[in-house]
Amino acid sequence: MSETTADILLLTLGSFGILIALTVLGEILRARQSAHENNPMLDTYMTRVQSWWGMVAFIGGALLLGKPGVMVLFGFASFAALREFLTLTTKAQADHLSLALAFFVVLPLQYVFMGLGWTGLFTVFIPVYAFLFLPMVSALRGDPQRFLVRVAETQWALMIAVFSVSHVPALMSLEIAGYGDRSVLLIAFLVMVVQCADLLDFFFGRRIGRTRIAPGLSPKTWEGLLCGVLSAMVIGAMLAWITPFGVLGAALMAGVAALVGMFGNIVVAAIKRDRGVKDWSHLIPGQGGFVDQLDSVIFAAPIFYQLTKYFYT
Amino acid sequence: MKFLRQFAARIVGQSIRIFARAITAVRAEWKGIEPVPRQRVYFANHTSNADMPMIWSVLPPALRRSVRPVAAADYWLKNRLRAFVGPEVFNCVLVDRRPEVKDKPMDTIIAALDEGASLILFPEGNRNMTDDPLLPFKAGLYNMGIARPDVDLIPTWVANLTEIMPKGEIIPLPLICTVTFGEPIHVREGESKDDFLKRAADALLAQRPLVRP
Numbered sequence: 157m158s159e160t161t162a163d164i165l166l167l168t169l170g171s172f173g174i175l176i177a178l179t180v181l182g183e184i185l186r187a188r189q190s191a192h193e194n195n196p197m198l199d200t201y202m203t204r205v206q207s208w209w210g211m212v213a214f215i216g217g218a219l220l221l222g223k224p225g226v227m228v229l230f231g232f233a234s235f236a237a238l239r240e241f242l243t244l245t246t247k248a249q250a251d252h253l254s255l256a257l258a259f260f261v262v263l264p265l266q267y268v269f270m271g272l273g274w275t276g277l278f279t280v281f282i283p284v285y286a287f288l289f290l291p292m293v294s295a296l297r298g299d300p301q302r303f304l305v306r307v308a309e310t311q312w313a314l315m316i317a318v319f320s321v322s323h324v325p326a327l328m329s330l331e332i333a334g335y336g337d338r339s340v341l342l343i344a345f346l347v348m349v350v351q352c353a354d355l356l357d358f359f360f361g362r363r364i365g366r367t368r369i370a371p372g373l374s375p376k377t378w379e380g381l382l383c384g385v386l387s388a389m390v391i392g393a394m395l396a397w398i399t400p401f402g403v404l405g406a407a408l409m410a411g412v413a414a415l416v417g418m419f420g421n422i423v424v425a426a427i428k429r430d431r432g433v434k435d436w437s438h439l440i441p442g443q444g445g446f447v448d449q450l451d452s453v454i455f456a457a458p459i460f461y462q463l464t465k466y467f468y469t
Numbered sequence: 470m471k472f473l474r475q476f477a478a479r480i481v482g483q484s485i486r487i488f489a490r491a492i493t494a495v496r497a498e499w500k501g502i503e504p505v506p507r508q509r510v511y512f513a514n515h516t517s518n519a520d521m522p523m524i525w526s527v528l529p530p531a532l533r534r535s536v537r538p539v540a541a542a543d544y545w546l547k548n549r550l551r552a553f554v555g556p557e558v559f560n561c562v563l564v565d566r567r568p569e570v571k572d573k574p575m576d577t578i579i580a581a582l583d584e585g586a587s588l589i590l591f592p593e594g595n596r597n598m599t600d601d602p603l604l605p606f607k608a609g610l611y612n613m614g615i616a617r618p619d620v621d622l623i624p625t626w627v628a629n630l631t632e633i634m635p636k637g638e639i640i641p642l643p644l645i646c647t648v649t650f651g652e653p654i655h656v657r658e659g660e661s662k663d664d665f666l667k668r669a670a671d672a673l674l675a676q677r678p679l680v681r682p
Contacts, residue, residue, distance in 0.1 A: 235643070239494060243645040249635040256640045 160338050161220065163398055167344050168216030175212060178205045197362065204358075207449055208351070215347060219340055223271065223328060226343065230325040231267045236446040237317035237454070238263060244431045245309035250297035254290040254307075258314055262286050266322050273329045282319040287311055316454060317447070323457035330461070332400045332468050341398040345406075346413055346460050348395065349388045350453045353414035354421070357384030374425040381418050388414030400468055409463065413456040420455020424448070478557040485558070489519075489526040493633055493646035497527035500676065501652030502623055504529050508587055511536070511650070512610055513625040514603055514673060515591035517634065520627045524589050525559060527648045537562045537581055538589040562588065575612055582617050589625075592669065598636070602674060606666040614656035614665065621653035622669065626676035649676040 182202045189195055218225035242255060262282065269278040291307040327342040361380025369376045392410020396403040424447060447454070489495050497504070513524055521538045528536055542563040545555030555561045562581045564574035581588065590613075593604040614622055628647045654672050656665050 236494075239643050239645055242642070243629065247632060249638070252635055252638050252640075252642065255642050259643060260640070 158337075160336075160340060163338075163341060164216065164219045164344065167341075167348070167398070168212060168220075171212045171216070171348070175205065175209055178208075201358075204355070211347075211351075211449070215344070219344060222340070226325045226328060226340070227267055227271050230321060231263070233446060233450065234263055234267070234318045234321045235259070237321055237450070238313055240445045240447050241313035241317050242310070244427075244433065245313055246302055246305045247310070248299050248301065248306060250299035251294045251306055251310065253297070254293040255310065257290060257293060258286070258310060258318075262290075262314060263318050266318050267325075270322050270326050270329065275326075275329065278322070278326065282314050286314055290314075320454045320458050321450075323461040324453065326461055327457075327464065330464055330469055332464075335400040335468075338398070338400075342460075342464065345392070345395055345399055345410075346456065347453055349392050349410040350413050350417040350456050352391050353384040353388035353410075353417065354452050356387040357381055357418060360384065370422050370426075373429055374422045376418065376422060381415075384418060385411050385414045405467075409460065412463065413460045414452075416459045417452025417456040421452050423455070424451040474553075474557060478553070481554065482558045485522055486526040489522055489646075492641055492643055493523070493629075494643070495523050495526055495646040495648065498647055498649040498678070500649055502621070502650050504532060506531050506535060507621065508582070508585060508619075509621045509623050509653070510582075510588045510590055510610075510613060511623045511625040512590045512592045512669065512673065513627055514597065515593050515595070516597050516627070517630045518596070519630055519634070520591070521559070521589055523627050523630065523646055524625060524648055532587070535585070535587055536560075536589060537586045539564060539578060539581075539591075541566060543567075562586070575609065575616075578609070578613060579616055582613070582620060592666075602677070603670055606670055608662060608666070610669055611656060611662045611665050618655060622655060623653050624651040624669065624673040624676050625649070626651070626673060626678075628678050647678055649678060651676040 182198065182205060185195075185198055186202070189198070214229060218229040238259065242258070247255060266278065266281055269281060290310060294307055294310075295303070324343055324346065327346065328340050330339050330342070332339060357376065357380045359380075360383035361375065361377045364383075365375075365377030365380040367378045368374075369378055369381065389407040389411040393403050393407040395410075396406035399406045399409070401409055502509075511524060513520060521540065525533060525536065525538065537560050540555060540559075540561040540563060542565045545551050545561055545563055556563060562577060564577050565572060566574060578588065590610065592606040592610040594607040594609075595604065597604050610622065613620070626647075626649045628649065629644050630646055632642065633644050633646060634641045651672055654669060660668075
């Protein structure tokens with residue numbers, strides 16, 4: 157067993173350990189409250205923990221399988237996210253072909269470019285080529301009603317659900333001197349610090365949060381955010397051994413990723429508010445959707461990727 | 470042989486359900502009722518041939534076993550495949566809409582209700598090919614509500630199917646289809662047919678998911 161594989165296994169088992177602790181904690185809290193008392197916060201917490209179980213299992217498994225596993229997992233995540241996003245966007249029958257192209261051509265090609273390591277094309281394919289050509293396909297069908305809204309929203313969906321999501325697996329193809337085949341561990345690092353920051357932001361926000369960041373939009377508070385980012389930096393520093401960043405670098409990278417992720421979460425909340433889908437549970441009952449679950453990771457991924465590429469390759 | 474056909478029907482049914490989930494990620498929203506076994510008539514909007522399989526797919530197994538879609542005999546008996554899928558996979562209540570036939574559709578439907586089945590019904594009668602959200606309802610829903618007043622009539626909205634597969638397109642888009650179940654309605658004491666049908670249509674329209682354009 158290679159060192160990388162051993163590290164992935166260790167991280168997965170470690171995460172399972174944390175999840176066992178979190179699950180036991182939730183069950184104790186649940187047992188302590190009376191039967192007909194309803195505690196929505198505890199329910200939110202428990203459903204989140206449940207979906208993390210799935211997430212750790214899937215990501216751990218994919219990382220162990222290596223590149224193909226990661227590509228398939230995040231390709232599917234992109235597909236699910238794009239489907240959720242495009243269900244809510246403005247569209248007309250004139251967009252049918254361009255939307256079909258988005259699902260069945262743009263999305264797979266982005267992952268093919270990622271898999272082949274064509275980083276140049278990978279970076280410009282959606283912001284340049286899809287951006288220019290998909291509106292042409294829509295325009296050829298000759299329906300001008302709300303045209304700019306339609307093409308802009310489709311492009312936004314692609315940027316979030318495909319472009320940004322694909323930057324998580326793309327971390328694997330970064331070639332960092334002296335880091336060897338361990339780039340795959342950057343995925344684990346990013347997902348773990350951002351998700352832990354989310355959990356701790358949620359926890360501290362409920363405990364000591366007072367000042368809403370965006371009132372009427374998101375329950376996030378500045379106090380929760382600060383605690384979340386600081387915890388992410390501590391966790392990042394503790395995970396420095398799986399990164400090429402060094403302890404201080406790992407803390408900073410974790411802090412930036414967590415910060416971007418939290419503001420990304422507010423952006424997603426704004427989109428949902430605008431479309432009148434208020435509940436997390438509106439997309440997939442009990443769990444929220446893919447975008448809800450991964451919004452912070454999605455926003456953090458391109459920034460994390462670019463920073464790593466700029467400073468460490 | 471009968472056993473084999475039943476087995477095949479179950480396999481086909483499961484395949485349709487999995488296929489519907491994979492293509493449209495179809496999901497149920499239980500807004501006005503709980504997914505519990507109770508005799509109900511789910512009345513739904515009808516824009517596509519996929520409406521009925523969608524509703525059927527989101528029902529939990531216990532409810533799916535006791536539900537029978539009301540469907541046109543001329544469509545489901547057209548060829549041998551349909552004659553297998555309609556009556557045996559979906560367990561359709563087939564009604565013959567031709568005027569010269571002796572069995573009146575309502576008698577068949579009431580008979581199914583009296584056997585304890587729940588129904589899926591499209592009160593518009595035909596597929597809605599217009600831009601209006603609903604066509605005027607036929608009298609069937611009202612007659613049913615008068616004849617069996619205890620049965621809950623559930624407004625059931627199937628959303629997004631027209632965007633998944635608009636008329637004249639070949640490739641379906643894998644968007645999320647939502648089936649929303651509203652609060653039950655009944656025919657009120659002394660309510661006229663037109664009043665009730667209008668109220669039923671409004672109750673159905675109220676189930677449309679609010680997505681601001």
